[in-house]
Amino acid sequence: MPGIVRSDIRNIAIIAHVDHGKTTLVDHMLRQSGTFRENQVVAERVMDSNDLEKERGITIMAKNASVHWRDTKINIVDTPGHSDFGGEVERVLSMVDGVLLLVDAAEGPLPQTRFVLRKALEMSLIPIVVINKIDRQDARPAEVLDEILDLFIGLGASYEQLDFPVIYAIGKLGIARTSLEDKSENLEPLLDSILKHIPAPTVETEEPFAMVISALDWSDYVGRIAVGRITIGTAKVGDFVNLIKPDGAKENARITKMYVYEGIARVETETASAGDVIALSGFENVYIGETIANSARTEPLSYVNIEEPTIAMYFMVNTSPLAGREGKFVTTPKLRDRLYRELRNNVSLRVEDSDSPDVFKVSGRGELQLAILIETMRREGFEFAVSRPEVLFRRSEDGSLLEPIEHVTVDVRENYVGTVIEILGRRKGEMTAMNPGLDSVRCEFTVPARGLIGFRTEFLTSTRGEGIIHHTFDSYQPYKGPISGRSRGALVSMETGPATGYALEMIQERGVLFIEPGVSVYEGMIIGENAREDDLSVNATRTKHLTNMRSSGSDGIIRLEAPRRLSLEQCIEFLEDDELLEVTPENVRLRKKILDTTMRQRAKKREAATL
């Protein structure tokens, strides 16, 4: 099929490691192409539009936008750089013909740079390399370019892909240059390079219409919106079409509204043709990866395979003594419905029923991906409990056990290198490279994903908060042997009631508290971290005998250390196998699975006896 060349369109995705400046660059592409009115007030990183993205300063979901440049429309997909959201990158690459690969001029290529580039090269997309943040004092663009070239070669790039153009940028000032000597003060060199190097879509517009859905959105006005690039043909509002499921099952539907992207807005249109990215309404029951096509077509279009999850957590109804007080949605059917609903959008997530009717296994790419789901659900009013993340093992063809291995990059000051090697060594990590930099050393490791669960806190403590760690899934490899868990036990309440200052003052001698006086505790709830390895049952509700009122201590004044406030992610990191995290819209509480003190101790003894 010769097809026609849509020289009026380019479709690109912006891909990079986390924080290398994708969303900031999109801001300036939008601005400089005249998307916003003069003097219109626009938020920084405008594409990071959902609350959690704004709060955390990271992109979580890939999103579409477009700019017009010299009579050409450039459809842009901004993608997340954190490895846990790698599925978002995979799902949108089928919408584009080329990518801007951003690399921080100081940090150079990091694990997720490799992952996203590998995906782009596998799909034969044409890259433009953007060495960004050249304003950084520690920028080393020439070296970074060499490292990028090595990465391309290592990933088996084709000759055409290796011939990538390079742009040097200060994304946050909206500056792009074709060389380090270039004096450009705007993004023209980048936008021109996109028109020149990224191929215009070559498509058939006269054949029957078909497209794959790469994204879903929601509008209060029209309901569910399906987003994708038209692969073939032309679509019109009012057309009757088929929604074809991957197994070939078909549903009839009508296109009720159609939109194209103009800047960051969706703008209604009556018709659109192959090569353009559009959004459609009229399809309530659509999932990502499904095909919408003219009724003459019966076969679904192919869709990229999204990589499988590597870790899982169990989600269940909250059964703690405080259950049901703070949440709006607290029952098993509500929880189940919500979790399965998430699958529509979240292509790298899996949800399964478990052997127990009120427990669901939710699998994803990493702790952050699951933490974001948990946080989103509690903000919607859900109350539930979750278990410690566990890795998903596999079996090789000969039946031996395989486990996910992560590629880890650590940047630390030289004096911490020994410590990091030691603590990762304990977690079955193996160092694969060590490169001294200006004021830090970069070490690379392969570490079982198991060994990284709960690792971040220990890493930050051991490097006094200065170390930087990134990791990305590498491969499944033979099981590396047992890894020990948390090195400190929990302080567990043995009573139910409000915690008292009097009791907490005594307990704080034994470890670090997570709560303050007045907090409701229950038997089996974890109120702190023990300084020792085993758990310690404590009475946090004890009150002073009236007769002793003024006799305790020297002056009778209670002195309490400020409690350690654990964020949701830190709580997840803290969890052991015999513990749960209770999540409500108002609180997160750590607890033992078995609340009864005697029963728990008995179970522990039985377990020890069987080892």
Ligand SMILES: Nc1nc2c(ncn2[C@@H]2O[C@H](COP(=O)(O)OP(=O)(O)OP(=O)(O)O)[C@@H](O)[C@H]2O)c(=O)[nH]1
């Ligand atoms: N020095 C410097 N900092 C920049 C530049 N561009 C972006 N930044 C900063 O880098 C940080 C990350 O920027 P983002 O645009 O959110 O990065 P991102 O790649 O979209 O991040 P994720 O979507 O979470 O992967 C922000 O603090 C920006 O201000 C630049 O050209 N120079």
Ligand SMILES: [Mg+2]
């Ligand atoms: Mg971003």
